[in-house]
Amino acid sequence: MSLSSELLQYLLSGLTMGGIYALVALGFVIIHNVTGIINFAQGEFVMLGAMFMVTLVNAGVPAAGALVIAVILVMIVVGLIEFGAIRTAKKASPLTLVIITIGLSTAIKGIALLIWGTNPYKLEPFTKGGPIHIGGATIIPQSLWVIGTTVLVLALTFFIFEYTYWGKALRACVVNKFAARLMGINPQRMSLLAFVFSAALAALAGIVIAPITYVTYDMGLMLGLKGFVAAVLGGLSSTPGAVIGGLALGIMESMGAGLLSSGYKDGIAFIILLLVLFLKPGGLFGTSGTKRV
Amino acid sequence: MKLLEVTQLTKTFGGVHAVSDVSFSVSKGEIVAVIGPNGAGKTTLFNLMTGVYPPTQGNIYFNDTDITCLPTHKVASLGIARTFQNLQVFNNMTVLENVMVGRHIRSRTGLLGAVFPLWPVQVEESKIVESSLEKLALTGLADKAMEQANSLPYGQQKMLEIARAIALEPELLLLDEPAAGLNSSETRDLVDIIYTLRDQGITIILVEHDMETVMEITDRLVVLNFGNKLAEGTPYEIQNNQEVITAYLGEEGL
């Protein structure tokens, strides 16, 4: 394989993972901007989406129906979590809230372990068919599903933000929480909405990636963390930044793993994170991180 | 000799001019008050002088050093201390410990010394306690040293902030509404303390609403209105300045 087709190959697989990171990162940004919380449990929402999907499909539910039910189930679970844990502790310090979401993440992972065990589950690709060849590189159909879903979900997100009342209210909170409150937007309701919306994004990410990576109880950690890295790359408060950050991370990771060493694949994201924090604390696409007064 | 010089200082918050083109200077040993109606930009001026945020335009010189964009802790280490309009006492510490934090830049113990407090560290520590107790005595809080800071009544918490600020041995002390919320006897004590500090060679700038006190103790006043400097002069000049009377003092019925 020539270098250029090799690079194309890494680009394609990078875009696939990058789309997933973008969806997770978007969830991080929405929750962070609305509530100020960095939600450690975001990756577990991804895992829950994939697990529900696999369970439903194995129980004989048709894929399309299973997808909808799985996403709704995750939204309900996350809604309950927001209601039960995040809201109860709303006056807590940021440190306390971070610890609470770490606890939630650990608990969700543990419960998933008890329910589904340690074995990996396999989900059939959405469509059958062999790999597709593009200019010397190959891509499996499921990757196209991932990329397509990402594009569709992003378009839908921007539509919701732009044209629906709740979307506009959410976006108002994202842009300026204080002003939104003055305009009579209830921050508690917005917090619930932010969590549930992010949960849907995460669940979708988990469902489309499931046929490529297998589904395990501990798949959420890495996906969640890399989603966070992507969000930081994008400046942590910008929604387009999160998307670009996600794609950039996916491509860098895939190139790095391909050209350097695949054993260090999981390390690459964090080396990038530390480098960005060191060199450009505001994120690659954000404004500088000066203190708020 | 000029201790502090502020030139054409401007600060805007999202288009609103909180402070606009303000210039003045303060000489060593003076007591100067900054007055003006609510929202005139007095506290913003203090925040600019102590590096809480950088000004949009203009410069601040302290002892002929440009301190315009220095971070707060550097400004403090040059010898500018302050108190706050809304109390910022360390509630999680005792009264004495609050003042001991004021000795921070006047002491040297580093992490290694903190972990292994050998003889020199202990000597320094007892010096810190000694001088902190001195400052507490000056502000009438000597017998409260071991109490939790948040158990003090409001007036004493204000005194504690002054004790903490002067523990830093500042050349310049900024007092943000020191008399607000004090009863008349506490205000008398405050005036005495301010005179004592002046006699010790500390230059003082204060923001204050209590006009009687201000006119009594200050050498000079700077009057702000909507972020602009309206007038500057001795208490006598200000009291007879027509512009000030209409803009500000008139309302107060002085």
Next chain:
Amino acid sequence: MKDLLKQKRLRHALILLFTLIIFTLPFLITNNYYLSVLVIIGIHTIVVVGLCLLMGYAGQISLGHAAFYGLGAYTSGILTSTYNVSPWLALLAGAVGTGIIAYLIGIPIFRLKEHYLALATLGFGLIIHVILMEEVELTGGPSGLSKGIPYLSIGSLVLNNDFKFYFLVWILALLALILANNVVHSRIGRALRSIHGSEFAAQSLGVDTGRHKLQVFALSAVYASVAGSLYAHYITFISPSPFGLMTSIQFVVMAVVGGLASIWGPIFGVSVITIMAESLKEFMPLLIPQAGGEYEIVVYGIILVVIMIFMPDGLTATLVKAYEGWRYRKERANETP
């Protein structure tokens, strides 16, 4: 001044009493298993004391402390087994090296807000774990260091059993506590506590908040490294698995359960969690036979959430408050005939 001395004396008396209890325990306990649990509690206490300094006094959280723990363990393990360096020298090298690494990665991180530290340390922890797994020539990879790690020795006394090691570990754990206590009551400790009270006012008094947070971060990493070295010489075999994210979370749980604002918190938190984890290992398989090795994490997660929501000051502070309330009510009851 008098009160200050009295307070100090009471603190010292408590520490003395605790020391006495700790050093009579191994003569009373003859069961080796219980003794080994106490040794592990001692080792974990050293880590958690450092972590509490960071969390309670600098207000920062680290999810990478297992990495510092691992760096200490592997530095000791590799230097002593492969390069025949003296164990004490290796321990020192690990501590200094880990401290420097923590300081360097802390520089960028501390420019940012608190949750970045949590995630950046987590990322750092994962990188270290990946390195431990991948650098097979140096670390032995997933199967661990193949050459045996020697026992620690003091002069001609080789610490080759639980009983002897117990004393070393607890002397160091108490030392760790005393040194941490020194820090809390020093110029640096006051500066850090003042940041908690009002960061605004602290800065206006010349406290360089970022710098002191960074220093405490490095110090807490040194604590973890020393504990890691002790662990390596106690078990005499190391592999990457005990230095992963779960261990980091476990340390945070211990710190939080004990409570951050008291020096007694760590011992209490570590004891409660370690003893609970050990008993879970006994009883969980009886309740849920199919549960795998990591079922404890459910319990950790739930404990963390519940404690943070209902007792954010930790178990120690809550118990002390409850006791004081009970005593107060009792006194009141005695006064009214």
